Amino acid sequence: MKAAVFHRPGNIQVDTVDDPRIEDQRDIILKVTSTAICGSDLHILSGAVPQAANLVMGHEFMGIVEETGMGVSKLKKGDRVVVPFPIACGECFFCRHASPVNCENSNPEKYGPGGNMMDEKGGGLFGYTDLYGGYAGGQAEYVRVPYADVGPRVVPDNMTDEQVLFLTDIFPTGWAAIDWAQMKGGEVVAIFGSGPVGLMAQKAAWLNGASRVFAIDPLQYRLNKAKLVNNVETINPHDTDPVEAIRAATGGRGADICVDAVGFEPERSFMDKVKATVNFEKGSMEVIENCFKAVRRNGKVSIVGVYGSPYDNFPVHRMFDKGISIFQGQAPVHNYIDQLISLVTEGKVILDDIISHTLPLTEAPQAYHIFDKKEDDCVKVVLKP
C-alpha cells in the first residue's frame, strides 16, 4: 500500500510499504478514506520529537472497517468509523480512571511513571514515534487499529468525512483545553495560537459560554480565518503586545482562562534560539510565560501545545503569586468523543470550515511543506488515500 513515511527530519516521502495485518484478536484493519496532518506531526518533521527508524505518519484518520479480529464485538466489516489518536486498552488502571492517554498496556517498550524526554512516556499514539509505541499511522491506504472495541466510533452515514474527521484529535483537544477549566459561563478566554487546535479551542470556548474570546497569532491570515469562522477578537503580537491588550480589555485584570495552543516551537527571535541552545532546552516556553502574564489572578491556564524538555527559569513565582491553576497533557479523546459527535450531528458546531487544502495522499510531501511553512494560507490539510 501507499503511505506517508518519515525518513529523517525534513524528509517525509510517499512509499510503498507492507499492508498492515491483524496482529491481535482485538485489532481491526481500517481502509482509510480521509486523514489529516496535525501540528504535532510538524514536531516530528522538524526532528524535535526524535524518531530513528522509518515510520508511517498520521494520527488523525477515519475510514471503513476492512477486517476484524476474532475478539472484536462492537464493529463489523463495512462500518464507517473515526478513531481517537491515543491508543487505549480500556481495561488498565488509567483506562478505568478516565485517563486513556496514560494507558498502561499500549506502549510496552517506553511506558513508565517518570515522563522523561526519551522514555517513561504515556500510552501509545498512532504514527507518533517509537517513544509512543512505534505504531504505524493512518496517513496510508490502510491502518491497523488495536483495541478496536475501545477507540473507534461509528459515524452517521449522512455526515461527510470532512464534517467528522476532526473528532479524532483537534476538536477533542480544543475541547479538553476548555473543559479542564470548568467554565461557569461569562468568562473571557484568550487563546494563544490560531492554528487548527486554537481554532477548535475557540469553538469550544463559545460552546461553553464564554463572553469574549481572543485569538492571538503572529500570522495575520490565520487571525482572519479565526475572525471569519469563529467571530473572535484578534490580536497580532507583531502589532500589539498581547498581554497588554488582554489586560486592557479586562479592566487591567487579565483573562479568566488562557489556552496555550502553540507549544514548544513558537515563532522565535534569534536570541531566543541562542538561549535555548545554551540551556539545552528544546524550543521555548514563551507562550506559557505569556499565558501566565495574561491570565487574571486565580485564573486558569490550559496547555495543549506540546512540550518535550525541561526549562530553566520556569515562572513558578508568577504561578504561585497569582494562584494560577494549570491543566495540560494529551487530550483524553475517548472521554469526550461521544458528546462531541452529538454536537456535530445536531449541527451545534461546524468543524470543516477550517480546511484550507484537500490533496491526494500521493502529494503528502508537498502537503507537509505548505502546512509547515504556512504557505498558500494553509490552515489544515486533509489527505485522500
Ligand code: NAD
Ligand atoms: P500549528 O503549528 O498549525 O499552529 C500553531 C499556531 O501558533 C500557528 O498559527 C502559529 O503562527 C502560532 N504561533 C506561533 N508562535 C506564537 C506565539 N508566540 N503566540 C501565539 N501564537 C503563536 O499547529 P496546531 O495543529 O494548531 O497544533 C498546535 C499545538 O498543539 C502543537 O504543539 C501540537 O503538537 C499540539 N497538539 C496537542 C494535542 C494534545 O493532545 N495536547 C493534540 C493536537 C495538537
Ligand code: ZN
Ligand atoms: Zn494531533
Ligand code: ZN
Ligand atoms: Zn489501558
